[in-house]
Amino acid sequence: MSILEKARTLESRIARALSQAAGDAVDAAGPRTREPLEIAHAIVDAVERQIDAGGRGTRLFAFNIVAVSVLAPSRDSRARFEALFAAKPSLRDRIVDRLRSTGCAVGDLQVDVTYVGRAARGWTDPQFHVTFDRVAATAAAPASVDPMPARIEVTVLRGDAQRRTYSFATSRIDFGRGVEVRDQRHRLLRANHVAFVEGSAGVNQTVSRCHAHIAVDPESGEHRLHDDRSAHGTGIVRGSRTIPVPAGSRGVRVCSGDEIVLGDARVRIRIDTTRG
Secondary structure (H helix, E strand, O other): OOHHHHHHOHHHHHHHHHHHHHHHOEEOOEEOOOOHHHHHHHHHHHHHOOOEEOHHHOEEOOOOEEEEEEEOOOHHHHHHHHHHHHOOOOHHHHHHHHHHHOOOOOOOOEEEEEEEOOOOOOOOEOOEEEEEEOOOOOOOOOOOOOOOOOEEEEEEEEOOEOOOEEEEOOOEEEEEEOOEEEOOOOOEEEEOOEEEOOOOOHHHHHOOOOOEEEEEOOOOOOEEEEEOOOOOOEEEEEOOEEEEOOOOOOOEEOOOOOEEEEOOEEEEEEEEOOOO
């Protein structure tokens, strides 16, 4: 497996491990209730299982409508799911990224989510159910294909990360300390794509667990760096000057060759716009 393929399956491996753990966590009170982010990963896994093999090593996803029913018996639980599924990356973003990472061409994919107070008979998972459909595009409104995000190579220059070099072709890349970020109640908050090693002293301690992320701007198509309210700040070194990235802003455009400062850690970004 290539470096790109290994990098793109990082979140998939984490999600599968969480799903397996959830399936094993059964006691006298019944199965453990998973958190919204874990449910989102499980939904993406369910979509991936619908991929078929095509000719000459290609992969095919036959559907353009994904309908998701989610168990949300209270207003609070529904609000948490709605907030997660609408945030960046949205549930549709996660599904599209997974399909593209496996080599599937993704066109005009529609993802519909409904919330129910009780699981229906026949659900394959006690907390959600996914159905699939395909409808032909009309001549008046032909389906448009979303452009594949440019491939980004991330090289760690300072700090101890899980790997020295990463390669991604996704709409969002999260940077932080540790692969999994959990709250005080052990609920999964996010999985970092570029993960600096937990427990390492010095440079790594200046990297917050949820430090920063790069996201593709939907209007301009630019890659923009956002600070996720880190403790020691985020910046971009371009040429001979450092550009600060303030928390809560719309981010700062990232150019190929930029170095990103994460506390005292540093990485270099290369953007391949050829997509070839």
